[in-house]
Each structure stands twice: as C-alpha cells, then as structure tokens.
Amino acid sequence: MSLDLADATLAPSRTTERPDATPARERKTPVVAITAGVTIASLIAAWAISAHFRLLPALFLPSPVEVGRAFVMVARDGFVDATLWQHLGASLGRVFAALVGATLVAVPIGFAIGASRIGRGIFDPIIEFLRPIPPLAYLPLMIIWFGIGEPSKILIIAIAMLAPIVISTAAGVKSVDPDRVNAARSLGATRGQLLRHVVLPSTLPSILTGIRIALGAGWSTLVAAELVAASRGLGFMIQSAAQFLVTDVVLMGILVIAAVAFALEASLRWLERRLVPWAGRN
Amino acid sequence: MPHLAIETVTLRYDGGAPVLTNLSLDIRSGEFVVVVGRSGCGKTSLLNLAAGFLKPASGSVSVDGRKVEGPGADRAVVFQNDALFPWLSTAENVSFAARLAGVAPAERGAEAERLLEIVGLAGLGDRPIWQLSGGQRQRVGLARALAANPAFLLMDEPLGALDAMTRESMQDLLLNAWDRSGAGTLLITHGVEEALYLATRIVVMAPAPGRVIRRLDVDFGRRRLAGESARSIKASPEFVAAREDLLDSIFEREAA
Numbered sequence: 375m376s377l378d379l380a381d382a383t384l385a386p387s388r389t390t391e392r393p394d395a396t397p398a399r400e401r402k403t404p405v406v407a408i409t410a411g412v413t414i415a416s417l418i419a420a421w422a423i424s425a426h427f428r429l430l431p432a433l434f435l436p437s438p439v440e441v442g443r444a445f446v447m448v449a450r451d452g453f454v455d456a457t458l459w460q461h462l463g464a465s466l467g468r469v470f471a472a473l474v475g476a477t478l479v480a481v482p483i484g485f486a487i488g489a490s491r492i493g494r495g496i497f498d499p500i501i502e503f504l505r506p507i508p509p510l511a512y513l514p515l516m517i518i519w520f521g522i523g524e525p526s527k528i529l530i531i532a533i534a535m536l537a538p539i540v541i542s543t544a545a546g547v548k549s550v551d552p553d554r555v556n557a558a559r560s561l562g563a564t565r566g567q568l569l570r571h572v573v574l575p576s577t578l579p580s581i582l583t584g585i586r587i588a589l590g591a592g593w594s595t596l597v598a599a600e601l602v603a604a605s606r607g608l609g610f611m612i613q614s615a616a617q618f619l620v621t622d623v624v625l626m627g628i629l630v631i632a633a634v635a636f637a638l639e640a641s642l643r644w645l646e647r648r649l650v651p652w653a654g655r656n
Numbered sequence: 657m658p659h660l661a662i663e664t665v666t667l668r669y670d671g672g673a674p675v676l677t678n679l680s681l682d683i684r685s686g687e688f689v690v691v692v693g694r695s696g697c698g699k700t701s702l703l704n705l706a707a708g709f710l711k712p713a714s715g716s717v718s719v720d721g722r723k724v725e726g727p728g729a730d731r732a733v734v735f736q737n738d739a740l741f742p743w744l745s746t747a748e749n750v751s752f753a754a755r756l757a758g759v760a761p762a763e764r765g766a767e768a769e770r771l772l773e774i775v776g777l778a779g780l781g782d783r784p785i786w787q788l789s790g791g792q793r794q795r796v797g798l799a800r801a802l803a804a805n806p807a808f809l810l811m812d813e814p815l816g817a818l819d820a821m822t823r824e825s826m827q828d829l830l831l832n833a834w835d836r837s838g839a840g841t842l843l844i845t846h847g848v849e850e851a852l853y854l855a856t857r858i859v860v861m862a863p864a865p866g867r868v869i870r871r872l873d874v875d876f877g878r879r880r881l882a883g884e885s886a887r888s889i890k891a892s893p894e895f896v897a898a899r900e901d902l903l904d905s906i907f908e909r910e911a912a
Contacts, residue, residue, distance in 0.1 A: 561800070563756050655742065
C-alpha cells in the first residue's frame with residue numbers, strides 16, 4: 375500500500391477554475407526515470423565487471439552474457455523438457471486461474487466486511503488468520519488435502535491473493551462518500567440501486583488496487599506453489615536448475631520472473647487508468 | 657400547494673446533548689427560505705432532517721401532512737461538496753433520477769441537455785465530471801436536483817467552497833432556477849449578504865442548543881428578478897441596514 379500513498383501525493387490535484395490546466399509535473403525533467411536508469415545500468419555494470427574479472431567463481435556468479443545465452447538456449451531448445459515459453463505459460467496460467475478464483479471469493483467477502491458488522495465479525499478473523507501465514511507453511515496441508523495436481527498449486531497462489539483483495543475491497547466499501555449515497559437516496563434510489571449505481575462504482579478503484587497487489591503477492595508465491603510435482607513452470611525451472619547447479623538458468627529465471635511481475639503491474643496500472651480514470655481526482 | 661412542515665423538533669445524536677431544540681419551520685412552494693447562523697448552530701442538521709437523512713428525537717417532519725420517513729425525490733438536495741458521481745458523464749449525472757426511474761437513454765439525454773442549458777453548461781454533457789471546475793460542478797449538482805422536478809429544493813452551503821466571483825454569478829443562477837421551478841427552497845449559508853440577496857424569508861439560528869432566534873421577510877431577490885442590478889441592490893441603504901441588523905442578531909448572543 376505504500377506505493378499507492380506515494381502515487382496519491384503525486385496525483386494531480388483538482389483545479390478549481392482551470393479545468394483544462396495540465397499538471398506541472400508533466401513538463402518537469404523525469405528525474406526519477408533518469409535516476410532509476412542510472413541505478414540499473416550501474417548494477418549491471420558492477421555485475422559484468424565482477425563476472426569478467428572472476429571475482430567470484432562462475433558457478434556463483436555467471437556473467438550477463440552467460441545469462442543472456444541461457445535465455446536464448448532455454449527459449450529455443452528448452453530446459454527440463456519444456457521451453458521458456460511453456461514454463462512461462464504454465465506459471466501464468468496458474469496465476470490467472472488463481473486470480474479469477476480469488477477475485478470471485480474475495481470481492482463478496484470484502485463487501486460483507488465493509489458493509490455489515492456481522493459480516494465483519496464472520497470474515498475478519500479468517501482473513502487476519504490467513505494473511506500472515508507464509509505459503510510454504512500451508513503447502514504440505516494443501517498437498518495432503520488436495521493432492522499433488524494442479525488444484526493444490528492454484529489454491530496456494532489463490533490463498534495468497536485472497537487477503538489483499540478482501541482488505542482493499544472492504545476499505546473501498548467503507549470509504550464510499552456518504553454524501554454520494556445520500557444524493558442517490560434523495561433522488562429516489564432503492565437499496566439495490568444504491569448498491570449497483572453508487573457503492574459498486576465507488577468501490578471499483580479499490581477492487582482494482584487490491585487485484586494489482588494480489589497479482590504481485592500471487593506471483594511471488596510461484597516458486598513455493600511449483601515446489602512439489604510440477605513438470606512445468608518458472609518456479610519449477612529455477613528449482614531444477616538449482617539442483618543441477620546451472621546458475622545461469624537460475625539467474626535468468628529470476629530475471630524473467632521480475633520482468634513478468636513488472637509487466638503485470640504496468641498492465642494493471644494501465645487498466646486502472648482506462649477503467650477508473652476518476653480515481654484519485656476527487 | 658406543497659408544504660414542508662418541521663414542527664417542534666428536537667434532535668440529538670446518540671442520546672447526547674440536543675443539537676436542535678423545539679424548532680419549527682415551514683417551507684411552501686414559491687418560498688426561498690435561507691437559514692443563517694454561526695457554525696455549530698445545527699443548520700446542516702436542520703437540512704438533513706428536512707431531507708429525511710436524519711430522524712428527530714421528538715416533533716415531526718411532514719410534507720402535506722404526511723410524515724417524512726426518509727429521503728425522497730420530492731425533496732432534492734444540493735450538497736456543499738457537490739457529491740456528483742465521477743464515473744458518469746456530466747449529462748448522465750444530471751439525468752441520474754431518470755436513470756433510477758428507468759427512463760430510456762435517448763429521453764434522458766434530451767432532458768439532460770435541456771437542464772444543462774438552464775444552468776449555463778450547454779454542450780458540456782459529454783465531459784467527465786473531474787474535468788469541470790468547482791463552479792461548473794455545483795451547476796451540475798443543481799441541474800441534477802432540478803431534473804428530479806422536486807417540490808422542494810434543499811441546498812447545504814452549495815456556494816461555500818467557491819471563490820467570490822463565481823459565487824456572485826451562481827447566486828443569480830440560484831435565483832433564476834428557483835423562480836423558474838417554483839420549488840419551495842431551503843438554503844443553508846453562513847453568508848449574510850447571500851442570505852439577504854436570495855431569500856424571501858431569513859431564519860437566524862443560534863448554537864448550543866440549535867434554535868431559531870429570529871425570522872424576517874425580505875424582498876431583495878424579487879427586486880433582482882424584476883430587473884434591478886445586483887450591485888445597485890447590494891449598495892442600497894436598505895440592504896446595508898438589513899445586513900448590519902442581521903449581523904447584530906447573529907453575534908449579539910456572543911457579546912452578551
């Protein structure tokens with residue numbers, strides 16, 4: 375949530391009398407982007423230099439070129455019987471299946487917690503219990519209960535996604551502007567219409583934020599979910615490579631996981647701008 | 657003729673000290689009642705009672721003899737912070753009451769366009785709400801309330817957040833909208849000049865506990881509608897005298 379707070383302070387504030395004024399920050403030098411670029415370039419340079427002079431054995435730290443070569447090799451020929459794209463596809467499939475399931479369960483629970491004290495009494499303890507448990511801790515239980523197939527893998531990811539969506543949705547429901555609710559009531563809205571025309575659209579930005587955080591949380595449990603009896607997936611690929619001490623594939627896998635996480639985050643932010651352009655402007 | 661009657665109401669929040677005591681107020685069609693008073697005197701609570709957002713501990717609120725049980729489209733509200741729906745376009749905000757009533761989209765669009773013209777926003781129907789200025793947003797809020805064709809128009813400091821220039825032009829807009837719709841109007845404000853300029857009747861409230869300490873009839877708004885200029889009205893000796901008189905009423909309790 376710290377990310378969102380930072381964004382909120384950067385968001386253009388509402389102008390009183392100049393509706394078309396562009397926010398000043400668009401015309402400023404992109405200091406953050408430049409600094410970030412320099413940081414990344416320096417890190418890669420440091421990595422390349424230490425690898426080039428073999429400050430560490432190649433087994434510990436392969437060079438950027440070797441990692442790049444591993445990328446091409448795995449993309450073309452595959453590693454442990456599947457290409458990089460098949461590993462990636464398997465992982466993305468699990469994460470999106472988990473996301474659909476988690477959203478369908480978490481949004482109604484979030485509404486129940488946000489809208490009713492009884493709902494809060496029922497679901498709050500469950501969510502607060504699940505939230506801090508690391509996925510590796512409930513992994514054995516999932517396998518005992520649901521076997522070593524796909525369902526337990528998807529479930530592990532889905533559980534990690536549940537809390538962020540529930541908490542975010544509940545916060546969104548609680549922060550619905552009471553004046554907007556009253557405005558709709560004074561224009562003749564029934565309870566059902568209030569929910570559909572005011573509460574649901576008001577909550578949509580929070581739900582999307584929850585989904586974005588959940589996608590990050592789910593993606594980061596990938597390795598745990600693919601720990602047992604997987605034959606494909608980025609997490610599985612990294613673990614196999616580690617067992618054979620193929621460090622360049624391990625590093626490449628980590629970089630791919632990071633790049634995909636970045637792409638997911640960026641597409642969710644794009645989606646937020648498209649679906650809820652008003653968020654943060656009121 | 658519709659008649660909104662607030663009779664000897666007492667209001668308290670969660671059983672605490674009374675916010676309003678023994679307060680009565682009548683609003684009839686064609687009246688423009690303005691409530692003034694210092695902050696904390698219960699002005700907004702009074703409006704919320706009339707709107708049906710709050711229920712009195714004792715006394716009654718009724719429209720034409722029927723007890724008010726909750727909010728309704730016969731008493732449309734304009735809010736201080738506009739309370740518009742940012743996920744809807746300007747036109748869709750204006751025709752929100754029609755949407756709730758299940759009116760067809762084409763008909764809603766025509767109605768919204770007509771009302772936007774009344775509040776001086778013709779052609780802005782497709783704009784997102786968040787691209788409008790504060791003054792424009794209050795106009796949309798007013799158009800949305802007028803669209804419900806209410807018997808009563810309840811306005812809670814609708815001009816309070818606007819700058820002085822915008823407020824002046826909005827005051828004329830409110831006068832025209834009131835004159836045109838004939839709705840019995842209740843406006844809450846802390847602006848004494850605004851009260852004198854708009855009201856047919858001014859109600860002065862005092863705090864702790866909230867009560868009415870004075871009522872007076874004025875006709876400056878009618879003079880404006882008859883064509884006299886705003887500046888000549890506000891500079892006239894009777895306006896200045898009425899303003900001083902009203903300020904005395906509001907602050908005398910404090911001095912005593």
